Amino acid sequence: MLSDRQLATRTLASALQVAPVTAAARRLSSGRLRVVAYHGVSDPRALVDQIAALRRRYQLVTGDDIARAVATGEKLPPASLWLTFDDGHPDAFAVADLLAEEGVSACMFVCPGTLDTRVPFWWQVVDHAGGAGVIAPGEQTQFSRARLKMLPDPERRAEVAVLEERLRDRLGQPLTVEQATQHDLRRWCEAGHEIGNHTWDHPCLPRCTDPEQRRQLVQAHETLVSWGIAPRFFAYPNGDLGEEAERTAQELGYVASFLFDHRLTRLDESSHRLSRLRLDASASVGRARSIASGAHSAAFGILR
Ligand SMILES: [Zn+2]
Incomplete structure (x- = not known):
């Protein structure tokens, strides 16, 4: 049995998927960048359907486009959208070629402390x-x-x-889980995608001392570099800003750092506090459109 609040939330979420609502939201926010944050991919077909629907309405951009726009101040095309994945789930690495076939160049934010191990988060x-x-x-x-x-x-x-x-x-033995490997990272990059830094082992940065925040970024960065990867984007674990982590990302020369706050973003705002939209890779096309339009974050931001 749903509570009144759950019922109201569901009704609102459905109403926000109606075409006139998403079209209006899209028009009002066409100068904004949408950075979509996925995690795992349990249903690759659903993800492909989402991407097909999103590319009809949005201009899919790449890490290079974003890096250029940050460096030069050049504007991205109207209604730009970039796809990112967090935590390096093996099932997300597995769609590298599928994404490339759809013309997508995505960024995967990984924690090297768990990669190439069977250590759980x-x-x-x-x-x-x-x-x-x-x-x-x-x-x-x-x-x-x-x-x-x-x-x-x-x-x-x-x-x-x-x-x-x-x-x-x-x-009778330690808990182990499947984690992605260096091989997965290489294949991901060969398919035209990129790897971002998501800290060493996904702590809650605001609960870490400054030296620990710094260590988390630097150790992840140096490990990725030793694997032949040059990360240029950083995503705060859980989207929680850590100010020492932010300074460290800037010092390491990162282009941009990303929160996880379910909002559209603008590159002319602080490039180390850019917003991202949460989207489940198995969500319906209607929900994906609603979230990318900004209608969902606007409405639920007001309710929050
Ligand atoms: Zn994460």
Whole structure:
């Protein structure tokens, strides 16, 4: 049974998919850049359908276009849209060729601390612990992602380590997950896409000390460079701005850094605080159009 608020949210989300609404929103915001942020790709066909629908209304741009526009102040075409992916999910790397066939050049933001390993991200430990029943009912708030994100970085790591220990006892071995490899990164770049920095292992930057924020960026950067990749874009984990991370990205010569705040953006705003739109790669075409038009973020921004 849906609550009144859930029902209102759904009704509004559907209303925002109506063509006159998305067309009006698109016209009003044609000077803005849309940077779409995906994560995994569970249904490649749904992603291709979204891209086909988006390219009928938007001009798909590349990292080169954005780098040039930032460097020269040259305007991007009206209604420009760039596709990005976060966290380097193996199923997202797997659509490299499919995206290239659709004429897309995308950016994948990766955490080298997990690449080429079977080490889970911290929230994967939390989710598996919940699924395996090693979190007691009375501990669910303590070990919730929302609370863990608020803890100072060393405390979060210590609490996640407790769950890893319990999972190891339950499973008889450490939890492992499939992670992308250096080979996936190479194939991704060969298909005409690029790799961005998403920190070493995806901490919550606002809960890290300044030296840790810096280490997170520099270690990820140097590792990617040692693999023959020259990252020029950075995405804040969870979209949460870390001011020392921002300074570090600037010092490393990055072109731009991206939040995850579900808004359209403008390159003439601070290039290290650019907004992105959240979009699920398996969402319907109607939802993708609504989100890219800006109608969704405008309406839900007002409600927030
Ligand atoms: Zn991420």
